[in-house]
Amino acid sequence: MPLKALEAVSKGQNGVGAFILQCKRIDVHYCDWAGSSKGMNTFITTHLPTFARLNPSIELHISPRPTRHPLLRGHYINGRQKAVCVKNLAPGQILEKAELLKAGSGEKNQRINKPVASLNGSVRGVWSPFHGSRYRL
Amino acid sequence: MRVRTSLSALTFQAMATMPAMRAPATMVLAFQFAGWLYQPPAGDQTSPRSNEQITRPLEELPSPPVSSSLSAPRLAALHARLTLSPRLPLQTLHRTLIHPTADPDPRFNNASLALLGGELLGYHTAEHLICHYPRLPMSVFFAAQDAYIGPRALSVITREWGVDKAAEPGGEVAPGLLQFRAIPAGAPLTDPDAPKEKIWNRGVSSRIASDDSNPRRSIRTEDPSENKDEVSYEQACTSFVRALVGAVHLHCGRNASLAFHRDHFLSRHLDFAKLFDFDDPARDLSRLCAREGFEPPIARLISETGRLSRHPVFVVGVYSGRDKLGEAAGASLNEGRVRAAAQALKAWYLYSPPEVTKPSSVEGGETGKKWIPNYVDCGEVVA
Amino acid sequence: MRRIPRPQNAIDLVTALSPRSQTNTWLCRPCQLRAASLPKPLTARYSTSTGTPETSDSDGEVQGPPYVPAQTWDGLEWFGSPEWVAETNRQPFKYKRFLPKQKSADPSTIRHAVQRAFIEVLTLREAGASPDELWKRTESAKDNPPGEGEEAKKWGRIPLTDFSLKFAVAKRAMQLTGIRVSDAAVFGVHSADRLIKLFTATPKPKNVTEKLEQTQALSKLPNVKVSPKKLTEIDKETEIGRWKVIEYELLQRGLPVTRMTR
Numbered sequence: 001m002p003l004k005a006l007e008a009v010s011k012g013q014n015g016v017g018a019f020i021l022q023c024k025r026i027d028v029h030y031c032d033w034a035g036s037s038k039g040m041n042t043f044i045t046t047h048l049p050t051f052a053r054l055n056p057s058i059e060l061h062i063s064p065r066p067t068r069h070p071l072l073r074g075h076y077i078n079g080r081q082k083a084v085c086v087k088n089l090a091p092g093q094i095l096e097k098a099e100l101l102k103a104g105s106g107e108k109n110q111r112i113n114k115p116v117a118s119l120n121g122s123v124r125g126v127w128s129p130f131h132g133s134r135y136r137l
Numbered sequence: 138m139r140v141r142t143s144l145s146a147l148t149f150q151a152m153a154t155m156p157a158m159r160a161p162a163t164m165v166l167a168f169q170f171a172g173w174l175y176q177p178p179a180g181d182q183t184s185p186r187s188n189e190q191i192t193r194p195l196e197e198l199p200s201p202p203v204s205s206s207l208s209a210p211r212l213a214a215l216h217a218r219l220t221l222s223p224r225l226p227l228q229t230l231h232r233t234l235i236h237p238t239a240d241p242d243p244r245f246n247n248a249s250l251a252l253l254g255g256e257l258l259g260y261h262t263a264e265h266l267i268c269h270y271p272r273l274p275m276s277v278f279f280a281a282q283d284a285y286i287g288p289r290a291l292s293v294i295t296r297e298w299g300v301d302k303a304a305e306p307g308g309e310v311a312p313g314l315l316q317f318r319a320i321p322a323g324a325p326l327t328d329p330d331a332p333k334e335k336i337w338n339r340g341v342s343s344r345i346a347s348d349d350s351n352p353r354r355s356i357r358t359e360d361p362s363e364n365k366d367e368v369s370y371e372q373a374c375t376s377f378v379r380a381l382v383g384a385v386h387l388h389c390g391r392n393a394s395l396a397f398h399r400d401h402f403l404s405r406h407l408d409f410a411k412l413f414d415f416d417d418p419a420r421d422l423s424r425l426c427a428r429e430g431f432e433p434p435i436a437r438l439i440s441e442t443g444r445l446s447r448h449p450v451f452v453v454g455v456y457s458g459r460d461k462l463g464e465a466a467g468a469s470l471n472e473g474r475v476r477a478a479a480q481a482l483k484a485w486y487l488y489s490p491p492e493v494t495k496p497s498s499v500e501g502g503e504t505g506k507k508w509i510p511n512y513v514d515c516g517e518v519v520a
Numbered sequence: 521m522r523r524i525p526r527p528q529n530a531i532d533l534v535t536a537l538s539p540r541s542q543t544n545t546w547l548c549r550p551c552q553l554r555a556a557s558l559p560k561p562l563t564a565r566y567s568t569s570t571g572t573p574e575t576s577d578s579d580g581e582v583q584g585p586p587y588v589p590a591q592t593w594d595g596l597e598w599f600g601s602p603e604w605v606a607e608t609n610r611q612p613f614k615y616k617r618f619l620p621k622q623k624s625a626d627p628s629t630i631r632h633a634v635q636r637a638f639i640e641v642l643t644l645r646e647a648g649a650s651p652d653e654l655w656k657r658t659e660s661a662k663d664n665p666p667g668e669g670e671e672a673k674k675w676g677r678i679p680l681t682d683f684s685l686k687f688a689v690a691k692r693a694m695q696l697t698g699i700r701v702s703d704a705a706v707f708g709v710h711s712a713d714r715l716i717k718l719f720t721a722t723p724k725p726k727n728v729t730e731k732l733e734q735t736q737a738l739s740k741l742p743n744v745k746v747s748p749k750k751l752t753e754i755d756k757e758t759e760i761g762r763w764k765v766i767e768y769e770l771l772q773r774g775l776p777v778t779r780m781t782r
Contacts, residue, residue, distance in 0.1 A: 032728060041731075044732070045728070049741065052738065052744050055743075058743065059743045059744075061747070062746045063750060064729075064749070
């Protein structure tokens, strides 16, 4: 046969076409009894409705977790979760944590040393010793 | 968000479930169900005899009731995540997630929508590939199409969209989960008692004629994958994505359907050069030049280094007269020659005209675009 | 137990000397006036400072011949015998609810109930009867209390200074609506409008779930789900459809399904 083809799967480029927010769900856990949940209880009635309205792609589940500290747990598309304990925080601080969860990718916290991650090696081509001007002694 | 409710879907649901309609056995609050009327449980709940008779009606349903899709946060979140138009109702989105193995009723599963969506997906992808890469060989074209919209790609896309699968299908499952009956772990994929069939290899012409891109699927009288009771996760994802494409086309129109395809499928990256698997590229290049009327290809050594070392590099170029068709480096002279010929063939096959007019962009006649015929190639080299 | 005679208290001698001996000197004048309209406290009625109990009272609490302790047990009632136990158990004490189980929810219904309570109590007062008959009747004749508008405003401005009237109305309104209002709250109310407000006011939310119900902040958002109870493993498994399979397999093996199952 003159030509065969190899199997492959196309790679998604989030944002090139459509953008999919990686945070798909946030669990909001509060406690009616614990003092550490005071800020969270206020957050649920004051800031959370606005947060939910501005982020319709994140499903929010609010449920009590009695006798435990208040918690925000984010679920991501890569299957990982990130839990943030918000004990004794003010409602504004809890909103910051919620925004932190929303902006995350779900990957583990890692240091990124390079400024750009790309599928293209370079714009002008990778240097090769066989092309271009030769060094002559 | 204003969504259009699907009256027909609600009517079908009412007709299908009227005899068994009872309140769900879950603890919910009245304020959560704006617009959904609470129905008190049928029958006396106080006498001890009736307590034993209380069944859980939702588990008896094969798929969740259509009305439950309006109060499902997962479904609403998926709708917003894919930035679907409000013209696509939540009920239809819910329907796209139900595979026929979960619910055989054609009014509540995604079989019909998947049929439409599969055709649309194939059409849009094929016209994009053919218009932008007119010289692409058929086997590579099929591989590219599989890479964009094949079963494996669609299952990856399903996961990237944040759609999880339900462990078991049922009426009590939260809407927004992909519901299908999975092949049990360890179960044989083919019937071991069935007589062994002779596998006929499928050639390219046969695949073109039957619209089947799978090279390994043998010619059979009936497709064994249809009307199965259990399917794989990949097959369920495929039907979901196809059904969603079909639903977008039906509810949002042709332009929205094209935009959806462009944003979610064509935006994906595929290196076409990595799809080619040559047998004897030098021979193929020679036949191509003969056909096109070019001078016969001659491989020339452009540069080399380390001939007597353990890792020599020979940069070989294939020339047709004074024009260089292709160039590549190899560890031996022959390797360099072969690689250069392959590179030359790739350069020929991956030609992309600067401007194309896709047929779907002038479909119907109202778009205002003028139809300019695209470049059509005579075909690949057949040795 | 027979009553031990107590020697006279010094304070009693002092209060007996002054002309305002019958009133409480630690209360201010307005409070004394209010206290005068209230019935006498039990301590005053059964006080043994003078050596003999009060035999007659305006309330008629203590009546009959003076108490003479018995010398033998003839003719006295026996308690605790097996026959007495059997007798008591045969006729169990049926506790009859005073307040209805179902609380009224509609504010207009509550307002009408309070107004009806007013009418009934005032009617009985004018007839000279005590409002005790009202407590026995759970459903009285349907009166037509005034609805919205000017008449309702006039209704509201009726001043309430008579304690017995106010508490009778409050008690009757509680009986009709099922909503409990504390005596301290009724004590501080001086107009009919305020009394109606006590009944119709929504109670302060005790927990987050109630607050969310009242404010309805998250109810209209489609991507939000509020659970009033803690989510358990069963809830999570039910959501993905696996619970029915788990339950079936446990029952097949005769294993307990939940911790509470025996």
